[in-house]
Amino acid sequence: MSTPLSTQFIGLLVLYLAVLFAVAPFLGRYMRRALEEGDYRLTAWGRPFERALYRLAGVRADAEMGWKQYAIAVLVFNVLGVVFVYAIQRLQGMLPLNPQAFGAVSPDSSFNTAISFVSNTNWQGYAGESTMSYLTQMLALTMQNFVSAATGIAVVFALIRGFARHGAATLGNFWVDLVRTTLYVLLPLSLITALLLVSQGVIQNFDRYQDATLVSELSYTQPKVDAAGQPVLDTAGQPVTEDVKTRTQTLAMGPVASQEAIKMLGTNGGGFFNANSAHPYENPTPFTNFVEMLAIFLIPAALCFAFGEMVRDRRQGVAVLASMTVIFVVMAIAAVVSEQQVNAALTSLGIDHVASALQAGGNMEGKEVRFGISATSLFATITTAASCGAVNGMHDSFTAIGGLVPMLLMQLGEVVFGGVGSGLYGMLVYAVLAVFIAGLMIGRTPEYLGKKIEAYEMKMTAVAILVTPLLVLVGTGIAVMTEGGRAGVFNPGTHGFSEILYALSSAANNNGSAFAGLSANTPFYNTLLAAAMWFGRFWIIVPVLAMAGSLAAKRRTPPTAGTMPTHGPLFVVLLVGSVLLVGALTYVPALALGPVAEQLQHIPAAVQAVAR
Known part of the structure; x- marks a missing residue:
């Protein structure tokens, strides 16, 4: 069995963060x-x-x-x-x-x-x-x-x-x-x-694309498509497949x-x-x-330092960056530990999946063999912490908890580094929420960077934070209740639900990665996901700009003895807590129906494996 956290992953993560933080300032x-x-x-x-x-x-x-x-x-x-x-x-x-x-x-x-x-x-x-x-x-x-x-x-x-x-x-x-x-x-x-x-x-x-001659004939089965490139379905509505034999492979150029x-x-x-x-x-x-x-991560991290420079207090940018990094590191460790474990479902079938001289061990399903579990899992965490969506493995083949990590990172609002620009303005919206909550606890008018946070700013904050959960959860509900939404699901049960939830989370949070087991190139999903992507982007940008206009018009309030510092460890904890409590708890019922339920289904298999 693989070690819970490999030295290879620790070294890769330390090197990665060291280079990132050396260049970003x-x-x-x-x-x-x-x-x-x-x-x-x-x-x-x-x-x-x-x-x-x-x-x-x-x-x-x-x-x-x-x-x-x-x-x-x-x-x-x-x-x-x-x-x-x-x-x-x-x-x-x-x-x-x-x-x-x-x-x-x-x-x-x-x-x-x-x-x-x-x-x-x-x-x-x-x-x-x-x-x-x-x-x-x-x-x-x-x-x-x-x-x-x-x-x-x-x-x-x-x-x-x-x-x-x-x-x-x-x-x-x-x-x-x-x-x-x-x-x-x-x-x-x-x-x-x-x-x-x-x-x-x-x-x-x-x-032009190049044709290469194969050493031996290749036989495989593929879905049959019509002249328009759409899958051909039988009378029962199931995809029709066809057997193909070839001695050539077309290599795409470009x-x-x-x-x-x-x-x-x-x-x-x-x-x-x-x-x-x-x-x-x-x-x-x-x-x-x-x-x-x-x-x-390069530009999202650099923008935190640009923020500190522009507000004339570099500690503010460092505090935001520290909050992002704490969440990212915890999530990356969770993903890698999960993917390095032996798959209990395979073990219960008598399949030896333990690391040895002949196999990598852990959950190599869907991983890029050139990079291994550590680099592929870290890539998955990075691309969903940022609003990127590029992939070097198959997220659909991750374990239940390993797949939950990228899904949850998107559902947090893509604020853990996040997209270029969108990650930082999303995190600053959470910073406004954090100082508001702190102000309520100590009975003071909340302030952030010398600007009083009042009713208008909180209304815009609420709109910016709640719009994506609304799009994700309502969109998922529509997909699971309609024939067009269910038609694209080829994996039954909890994992099929996770695929739909992941797709809507990815679209509304402008990530773009997928649990690719969902057949989404249909008129239903092309329309539904397009709406989620558009409103998930611009229903946040408009209230963010409205908040910016209100803040710019205000005069700076000099700090007093009762002003809460927004650049120290206490604020980092408060900011991380705000992101997790508001961002994560919104999706708990949906996650319980998907990846959490899927993980619980593996417990009997794990018990059987131990008994053997």
Whole structure:
């Protein structure tokens, strides 16, 4: 049996956090200056491009916006993005850079994918290498990876300005924030990351797909599909399969490294290939696996330091980062310990699954064999703690508790590092809630960073915190009560329920990963999940900007002897407690019906295994 916590995992986790925290402070300082200082010398190279873009768009860089103008600009820009991405997919067959001659994507899948990439979710109900042309991958999907990430960063900078400014009516200019984030932060980091990935074997080309001859004939069974790519069902409504024999394998090509880099850095997660970061052309070596994990957390961690710089108290950013790290480490340990245990269900069948010279031991089902249990489980924890959704293993094959960890991390609101921008503004919303709760306990008007937290801020906080649980739980209820929702479930019982709950949690929290046993590329799920993704993104952004506008207009209150410090260990405990109590307890009944019930079902098998 594997050890409860391997030294390999401990070493990997320590190395990962050490590198992350060594780089993040410098990047955070750079980001703050790149977005806030128009004369910053390190961004001088891009100023001609910046001015040209403003002239082309008719934008006045010196004209700042109030929160309503800022919110309208965000919404208009993203609605146009949905229309653009949808149109590219529907017209794909008539556009260039399509060497495989892929036709138009179906209307419901195009709609779902457009909202998915615009909302920074990157939920994929399709296989990229058999559906999307090179032009669609680059012009529609990769471009949205940049601007959706830039949108999240722009919104969090607007919220930070709300805390940092006093008696102000404006929060900055969305168009300026969008351009500077893309030009000075995302593009340079993506270029560096893409070159690192290419050096390790990630492909970057425009070649036609290549056919390779196999050493021996391969036989396999696959679902039968019609001309539109939809599964063929028999009279009982079950999928029809067909036997296939072949001596060749088609190797997909394409501009992968450029999409892979921003997929990770922008916490987007949408892979060029259906296997995502388990595909050797996306993630070929343990080094690229480490680089990709680092890229996911890099900007969210750096934004915590940028926050401390902007409010002129670095301890505030460190306290937020410490809260995120505490939850992340505990969750990562829980996932790895669970996956390193022998699967009781297999043991009860007399299958020896103990570690030996011939097998890894633990739950290797669904793990990437190049990386092993530790690196695959850590990757799963990172990608769901952040709003990324990239995967290098099959989450559907995790143990009940191992699968609960990524699900719960999403349900916390994607605030444990979270998406670029969205993670920090989500955690700052919880910080406002934490000081409000503390104020009630000690009988004082709550304050955060010198700003009094009053009724309006608490209303916006309530909306921002409660909207995603509403979408997840109501959406799951609709799916399990309707024929269209149940039709996509191929695993009966508790695990099938977990697949639906995971899908809605992933969509509403803009993550994009999946318990892939659920067949979600149907009109029902494409529509339901698209609605969850859109409202899960923008029903939070609007109240966050409203709160920022209210805070910016307030004057700073000087601290007194009764002011609660928001930068020490006590506040970290209070913030972590607020996230867990409000975020986690909301989902306890649903989790009890899914992964918890599934784990309890394994107890008889475990008892039988011990008796043997």
